[in-house]
Every structure is written in structure tokens, then in C-alpha cells.
Amino acid sequence: MSIAVRDLVHIYHPGSPLQTRALxxxxxxxxxxxxxxxxxxxxxxxxxLAQHLNGLLLPTxxxxxxxxxxxxxxxxxxRLVRQKVGLVFQxxxxxxxxETVFKEVSFGPRNWGFQAxxxxxxxxxxxxxxxxxxxxxxxxxxxLSGGQKRRVAIASTxxxxxxxxxMDEPTAGLDxxxxxxxxxxxSDLKKLGKGxxxxxxxxxxxxGLADTxxxxxxxxxxxxxxxxxxxxxxxxxxxxxxxxxxxVRFAGRLRDLGFExxxxxxxxxxxxxxxxxxxx
Amino acid sequence: MKFLNNMTLGQYVPVESxxxxxxxxxxxVAVLFCLVGIFMVRGPxxxxxxxxxxxxxxxxxxxxxxxxxxxxxPVWILVxxxxxxxxxxxxxxxVFSWGILEVTREGVVMAARMGLRLMLLIMFAGLLxxxxxxxxxxxGLESLFSPFxxxxxxxxxxxxxxxxxxxxxxxxxxxxxxxxxxxIARGAELERGGPLKRLRAFIPVLVxxxxxxxxxxxxxxxxxEARNYTGGEGRTRMxxxxxxxxxxxxxxxxxxxxxxxxxxxxxxxxx
Numbered sequence: 001m002s003i004a005v006r007d008l009v010h011i012y013h014p015g016s017p018l019q020t021r022a023l024x025x026x027x028x029x030x031x032x033x034x035x036x037x038x039x040x041x042x043x044x045x046x047x048x049l050a051q052h053l054n055g056l057l058l059p060t061x062x063x064x065x066x067x068x069x070x071x072x073x074x075x076x077x078x079r080l081v082r083q084k085v086g087l088v089f090q091x092x093x094x095x096x097x098x099e100t101v102f103k104e105v106s107f108g109p110r111n112w113g114f115q116a117x118x119x120x121x122x123x124x125x126x127x128x129x130x131x132x133x134x135x136x137x138x139x140x141x142x143x144l145s146g147g148q149k150r151r152v153a154i155a156s157t158x159x160x161x162x163x164x165x166x167m168d169e170p171t172a173g174l175d176x177x178x179x180x181x182x183x184x185x186x187s188d189l190k191k192l193g194k195g196x197x198x199x200x201x202x203x204x205x206x207x208g209l210a211d212t213x214x215x216x217x218x219x220x221x222x223x224x225x226x227x228x229x230x231x232x233x234x235x236x237x238x239x240x241x242x243x244x245x246x247x248v249r250f251a252g253r254l255r256d257l258g259f260e261x262x263x264x265x266x267x268x269x270x271x272x273x274x275x276x277x278x279x280x
Numbered sequence: 281m282k283f284l285n286n287m288t289l290g291q292y293v294p295v296e297s298x299x300x301x302x303x304x305x306x307x308x309v310a311v312l313f314c315l316v317g318i319f320m321v322r323g324p325x326x327x328x329x330x331x332x333x334x335x336x337x338x339x340x341x342x343x344x345x346x347x348x349x350x351x352x353x354p355v356w357i358l359v360x361x362x363x364x365x366x367x368x369x370x371x372x373x374x375v376f377s378w379g380i381l382e383v384t385r386e387g388v389v390m391a392a393r394m395g396l397r398l399m400l401l402i403m404f405a406g407l408l409x410x411x412x413x414x415x416x417x418x419x420g421l422e423s424l425f426s427p428f429x430x431x432x433x434x435x436x437x438x439x440x441x442x443x444x445x446x447x448x449x450x451x452x453x454x455x456x457x458x459x460x461x462x463x464i465a466r467g468a469e470l471e472r473g474g475p476l477k478r479l480r481a482f483i484p485v486l487v488x489x490x491x492x493x494x495x496x497x498x499x500x501x502x503x504x505e506a507r508n509y510t511g512g513e514g515r516t517r518m519x520x521x522x523x524x525x526x527x528x529x530x531x532x533x534x535x536x537x538x539x540x541x542x543x544x545x546x547x548x549x550x551x
Contacts, residue, residue: 051461054465056461056464056465079467082464082465082467083467086465087462087465089458089461089462089465092462094458094459094462094488094491094492095459095462095463095466095484095488096488097483097484097487097488107466107467107468107484108466108467110467111466111467111468111469112467142491156466157465157466160466160467
């Protein structure tokens with residue numbers, strides 16, 4: 001079970017002066033129960049890619065399939081795919097519109113035709129996952145704090161019980177406890193067997209959390225693999241607009257100087273390796 | 281999926297040309313005279329003159345002819361409809377009939393006249409917006425209406441509102457598209473069912489959009505106040521409008537041309 005993207009090309013406004021090749025050959029696969037981070041600089045095509053994964057945009061060339069279902073027009077495949085793949089846009093709190101939190105979160109499941117008790121159960125589960133208590137069920141989403149709004153918005157996607165969750169910069173604009181809480185939620189969802197596709201520009205975040213990293217540059221998938229595997233090449237290639245964590249640079253520099261340390265993004269691993277080379 | 285990506289509003293094309301460099305006040309008033317002139321010609325000579333004048337203007341403005349023609353696109357149905365009405369419903373000497381529809385000689389003349397007139401009107405007005413940026417237009421209008429300030433007419437405020445509104449159209453279109461996509465991702469069906477159902481389906485798009493609009497308006501007001509904006513009184517400009525001899529010449533020429541076209545057209549009777 002996976003989302004499979006093959007040689008995906010997307011051209012905006014084809015045939016007009018505004019024609020742009022936003023995606024130019026992207027191939028990767030995101031399995032259920034794994035965390036894929038899509039990393040790239042602004043304008044590298046991250047958000048365009050995200051919108052292909054649930055059929056909001058359709059490929060100009062190449063293909064996208066979700067659990068074997070081709071993402072294309074007709075035969076209701078788009079609706080099926082959209083239910084399987086939940087997409088949370090950047091600043092999702094801006095999509096809130098209902099009178100109460102409960103109604104807001106039931107918007108999705110209601111659209112997918114969940115039956116009454118099933119609907120209620122999935123809404124409650126989703127709100128519990130994001131840590132919104134029962135006392136807020138009847139509150140207006142517009143009266144919540146910024147962090148709560150974001151969590152309600154995420155719950156409104158979770159309540160449709162998607163198999164995959166595509167998150168476009170979910171931590172943008174959150175303070176550090178909010179960030180930690182949200183990333184914890186994503187880890188929990190992964191443990192529940194959902195596939196997480198995390199779109200971010202933050203390489204440090206991706207290295208620490210993802211099982212596999214896809215690096216996008218100018219609409220092309222330039223690197224694809226587990227963090228440990230792509231790290232060496234990442235340091236060597238120095239892809240434009242990507243900030244490589246200082247610690248990785250530091251480890252790389254130490255290796256250049258002939259120290260026997262691993263290339264890593266974890267302070268502990270690096271410290272231990274340095275300690276060992278000094279006989280401690 | 282077709283979203284709102286083919287909207288062109290305020291379709292200013294920034295190229296270097298003598299027409300672009302004219303003072304916006306000159307262009308606005310000259311176009312008004314031309315529009316009146318186009319309305320007043322009836323015969324082939326008048327339309328030919330206006331057509332040639334228009335071609336010369338397009339040439340001087342260095343705007344691709346395709347873009348100029350596209351200004352008619354949103355209203356071509358109206359043009360065709362008007363022409364068709366005149367074609368079939370003008371009484372006179374029949375030249376052709378098809379069922380109950382009858383085409384008269386007078387009808388053909390009227391249809392051609394109305395069609396050409398509308399096309400020219402739209403294209404002249406279109407050329408104004410193609411060669412004048414929205415800011416320039418607003419500045420020009422503000423300056424033209426400023427004599428009425430003493431009667432309490434808020435010319436500066438109107439111009440400022442117009443500039444801000446135009447500035448925010450693309451932004452709000454982007455926001456709308458983003459919210460539409462976010463709701464579709466949550467299973468909303470925006471394009472199904474009858475008009476009432478569709479209207480209801482748009483509530484999840486309209487409510488967030490209103491929230492965003494008010495937020496943006498609030499932010500903008502704060503930002504303007506933080507920069508000490510207090511209205512038009514005593515305000516200077518970065519690019520003050522400057523009326524040059526070139527403007528006088530262009531203005532005088534279009535004025536004379538309008539009179540000439542109407543006058544000469546009146547002298548030549550229809551065959």
C-alpha cells in the first residue's frame with residue numbers, strides 16, 4: 001500500500017506566456033506507516049507536488065497512483081483518492097468556517113457520507129488525537145487561540161480517517177511547544193499506520209524525523225533515500241536554497257581533517273564518537 | 281480542474297511606448313472624446329477613419345494585436361447579439377429570408393454599424409487600460425476630479441479606494457483558489473447540483489474568504505496609519521503627474537480628429 005509517483009511533470013498555464021514547468025520529473029514512493037519528508041527551497045515545486053497526491057492537480061505527464069488507483073478524471077477515482085489522502089494546506093486555520101468546533105470537524109466525514117454514529121465517533125477521535133477537549137466542542141472555531149485553530153483544522157482532516165496525510169509546512173508560524181506537540185502528533189499518526197508526507201524547507205526537521213527524504217530542486221527529484229544515506233551527498237552537492245544543519249557541516253569538516261567520526265545530525269552520536277577517539 | 285486562473289482584470293501591459301508615456305489625464309479625457317466621436321459616426325467613411333486611427337494607436341503603443349483583440353473577448357457575445365438583433369429586426373427592403381427570419385438591406389447596414397461601433401468602443405477603452413497602469417488611472421482620475429473637492433467630493437479617497445481594490449484583486453483570487461482547494465480536499469463538492477445547492481456549497485469558501493478580507497483590511501489600515509497616513513491633505517507624490525507639450529499635442533490631435541471624423545462622416549451620405 002503506497003502512493004507512487006512516476007516521472008511526474010506539471011506545467012502551469014501551458015501555451016501561455018506564463019507557462020512554467022513547476023515539476024520536471026519527480027519519482028518517489030510513500031508507503032503506509034512511514035514518514036516521508038519532501039524538502040526543497042521556495043519555488044522548488046513542493047506545494048505543487050503536494051496537490052498532486054490527492055488529485056487537486058492532475059499530472060501533465062507521468063502518473064500518480066494511490067494504493068493502485070490512478071489519480072485521474074472519471075470513475076469517481078478522484079473522490080476515492082481524496083478520501084484516502086488527507087491534504088492539510090499551509091495555515092489550515094484559514095479554512096475554518098463552521099459555527100462550532102464539532103461541526104467544523106464533521107464537515108469532512110459528512111461530505112464523504114459517514115453515517116451518524118460513525119461520524120460522531122471519528123470526530124471525537126480526531127479531536128482527541130489533536131488534544132482538543134470536550135469543553136470546546138460547542139465553541140466557535142473563530143474564538144480559539146492560534147494554536148487551537150491549527151489543531152482543529154488538522155482534526156478536520158483526520159476525522160475523515162485518511163490513510164495518508166500530506167502536510168504542507170504544518171509547523172509554520174507555531175511557537176516551539178506548538179511545534180513539538182504537532183510533530184508528536186504526526187509521530188503518533190505514523191504509529192497508527194498512516195503514511196505521513198511532510199512538506200518542509202527545514203532539513204534539520206526532516207533529518208530528525210523522516211524515514212525517507214525526497215529532495216526537490218527546480219521541480220526535479222534530486223535526492224531520494226533514508227537520511228543517513230543521502231546525508232553524504234547532501235553535504236557534497238550543497239543544493240541551492242537548502243540549509244544543511246550546522247552539526248552536519250561540523251561533522252563533515254571533522255572527517256575532512258581525518259577524524260573518525262560518523263556523518264550525523266545527532267549531537268549525542270557525534271559527541272560520543274569524538275569521545276571514543278580520545279579514548280573515553 | 282479549472283480554477284480561477286484565466287481572469288484578466290486591469291490588464292496593463294508594461295512596455296515602453298509613446299502612448300504609455302502620455303499623461304493619464306490626457307489619455308482619459310481623449311478617450312472620452314473618442315468614444316463620443318465613435319458614437320456619432322454612421323457611415324463607412326467615419327468608421328474607416330476611426331479604424332485607421334485605432335490601428336495607428338495600437339502600432340504606436342507597441343502592444344501585441346492579439347492582446348488588444350482579447351479585450352473584446354469578454355463581451356463578444358453582447359456584440360454578436362446586438363448585431364444579430366439589428367440584422368433580423370430592422371424593417372425595410374428584404375434581401376434574404378429564411379423561415380420567419382428576414383434580413384433587410386437596412387438590417388445589414390444597422391448590424392454592421394452597431395457591431396463596429398461596439399467593437400471600437402470596447403477596444404478604445406481597452407487600449408486605455410492596456411497602456412495605463414491602475415495606479416496611473418487612479419491618479420489621473422483623482423486629479424481630474426480634484427476641482428470638485430471644494431463641493432466636498434472625496435476625490436482622493438475614491439482614488440485611494442480604487443487603487444487598493446485593484447491591488448487586492450489578484451491577492452484575493454489567489455486566496456479564493458487556496459480556500460476552494462482546501463475545502464475540496466475535505467470532500468466539498470463545489471460544482472454539483474442546481475444553483476441553490478451550489479450557492480450553499482460555496483458557504484465554506486465564502487466565510488473564510490470574508491474573514492481573510494476583513495483581516496487584510498485591518499492589517500492594511502494599521503500599516504497605513506503606522507506610516508502616518510492621514511488622508512489626501514498635504515500629501516505629496518512619488519511620481520507627480522506632469523503635463524507636457526506632447527500631451528497637449530496628443531490631446532489636441534484626438535480632439536480635432538474626433539470633430540473631423542464626425543464632420544466628414546456627416547458630409548458623405550450613405551449609398
